[in-house]
Amino acid sequence: MKHRTYCGALNASHDGELVSLAGWVQRVRDLGGLAFFDLRDHTGLVQVTPDPHTPDLREIVAGLRHEDVLEVRGVVRRRPAGSENPRMATGEVEISATSVVVLSPAKTPPFLPEEADKVQEDLRLKHRVLHLRSERMQRNFRLRHRLYQAVRRHFDEHGFIEIETPFLVKPTPEGARDFLVPSRLHAGRAYALPQSPQIYKQLLMVAGFDRYFQIVKCFRDEDLRADRQPEFTQIDVELSFTDEAEVQEIMEGLMARLFHELLGLEIPTPFERIPYEQALALYGSDKPDLRIPLQIVDLTTVFAGSEFRVFSEVLAAGGVIRGLRLPGVASWSRKQRDDLVEKARGWGLSGLVYVMAGPEGITSPSAKYLTPDQMQETADALGLQHGDIGALAADADKSTVAAGLGQLRLWAGRELGLVEKGAFRHCWIVDFPMLEYNPDQGRYEAAHHPFTSPVLADLERFPDQPEKIRARAYDLVLNGNEIAGGSIRIHQREVQRRVFELLGFSPEEAQAKFGFLLEALEMGAPPHGGIAFGLDRMAMLMVGAESIRDVIAFPKTTAAISLMDGSPAPTPADQWADLHLKPLKQGE
RNA sequence: GGGGUCGUAGUUCAACUGGUUAGAGCGCCGGCCUGUCACGCCGGAGGUUGCGGGUUCGAGCCCCGUCGACCCCGCCA
Secondary structure, three states: OOOEOOHHHOOHHHOOOEEEEEEEEEEEEEOOOOEEEEEEEOOEEEEEEEOOOOOHHHHHHHOOOOOOEEEEEEEEEEOOOOOOOOOOOOOOEEEEEEEEEEEEOOOOOOOOHHHHHHOOHHHHHHOHHHHHOOHHHHHHHHHHHHHHHHHHHHHHHOOOEEOOOOOOEOOOOOOOOOOEEEOOOOOOOEEEOOOOOHHHHHHHHHOOOOEEEEEEEEEOOOOOEOOEOOEEEEEEEEEEOOOHHHHHHHHHHHHHHHHHHHHOOOOOOOOEEEEHHHHHHHHOOOOOOOOOOOOOEEOHHHHOOOOOHHHHHHHHOOOEEEEEEEOOOOOOOHHHHHHHHHHHHHOOOOOOEEEEEEOOEEEOOOHHHOOHHHHHHHHHHHOOOOOOEEEEEEEOOHHHHHHHHHHHHHHHHHHOOOOOOOOOOEEEEEOOEOEEEEOOOOEEEEOOOOOEOEOHHHHHHOOOOHHHOEEOEEEEEEOOEEEEEEEEEOOOHHHHHHHHHHOOOOHHHHHHHHHHHHHHHOOOOOOEEEEEEEHHHHHHHHHOOOOHHHHOOOOOOOOOOOOOOOOOOOOOHHHHHHOOOOOOOOOO
16 A cells, blocks of 8 residues: 555645545544545544545445445545634544545444443453554553663663573472463473563573563463553563662663653652661551652550550550541541541451541540540641541551551542642662561561572571561562562572572472572672563553553453453363373363 | 452443333434534334342342452462
């Protein structure tokens, strides 16, 4: 097709030009003796009207239906004075068509692309092509494309090279559930799809490539969420002879560049560094949304010696009392306050104690259990202004209080309209513990992954308190979403041995599971570290979507099913047999 | 595995306290219409109220189960 012109860019400067357009019928307006239709391509819409001197065209236009695919030839004309459409980018002009060819007729679609965002999501997923035709989705994927390109430029300019790593890899014992790929050639053996290229990128460092990156699919067989799909895309990065500061600086440069090039926004760097413990204390989360201008305040000392049983029992058990300011809600009804207490129970709290700054000064529904000094100190510590309520939570377990008030903080941000609009607030979370105790397994697990370097001084200092050892790990958080996580890795065989020991792996186990990495560490491994970004989440935030499904072309439902193609599909017995398998429950 | 929201025409929604023949907008079909742009006007077709069971004289509505979509907790090194 020769010299195709795009619809969206036409304007009065093209007046008189002969053009050939191709696209979809968006809407037909047939007035009888006169007719118009809007033609849509990936650039936008333009109005077409048949040239009055080609009468046979009138019939073709009368028969046009939504989403028919056309080739249109004609002349760009300024519209008659008074009939311009200022709400349309191409509203100054129209195409006076001399030829309209239906390249492909469309049957009546279940919904129109321009109305797709209003229909139920299962229908949109089933007829994915129609949804993807919508202007919003087209825009989303074009931004995602520009994201890929900017990422590649950034890392290329910083000396990183793109190397592909295998998709058929060795199953990993730790971490998320693997997707398994049974081997046909070797009965009883299986590959796994990679949860991330973690070990391979470390091997590339040992191999002397110095700096690597890859935009790569990763696979995790875990339950889904708005921001989690079983296959997702990482920007995977690793560099040699580096440290936390250098990794973070390069990634801050990447973020600044992406926001500048893709959205025209200048974001300040460096980003705030928040120690993990502090994030939990102030925001009740290790991925705080800094757009919400509220912080949790510790009030434990205010209530030392309190005779209020809700507090005294918690204090006796070594627990904490913390509070959050809720701005402007002092006029709430009793019912509204009770409803929030009910919500708080859902967040794991045993309840909420309120202190109010109302017309009668500092008051509380629990006033008879609290001294005036305690209420005043609470109001002061929380910074209550006239009209605010302080919500207090107490629990013997401080992480319960942190998590509950963290949820309350998010609720307040959303429901009280406190979230700063149009803002992108980044921060680094640092000083993670290296290990977390898993009560189910009765052992410590790597909080990040088993190749994360501990702070070596901590390793020496706390031989008997593994939970005090910090990891050289860092997460990048944007508006309450973890968008990247990384660490400085272990490059010394002996340190790796000690970490495996802390994780409860015997030397034989470690050898069987990660022997190829351990061997590499013995052949001259440079100090190295890196990070991996969740590209889908970045794209979601940058386009303002609520779910990564809106930036993934063909996503799965929360039940991990593709409504479009029906995967996973029942599979015939002979195909299973090739893999030396037989399903316990026959799906087919 | 657990909690929650939703499911009525192709689609988006309505239908009082359980009560006649389940309605409306858009879309679809037919007709009219020479400057529309959410074109307008006239007429029409279109329903297993997700599915199964129960209560009732009577169920879209109440109860139980089930299926599906979405949100959250667990899980996600």
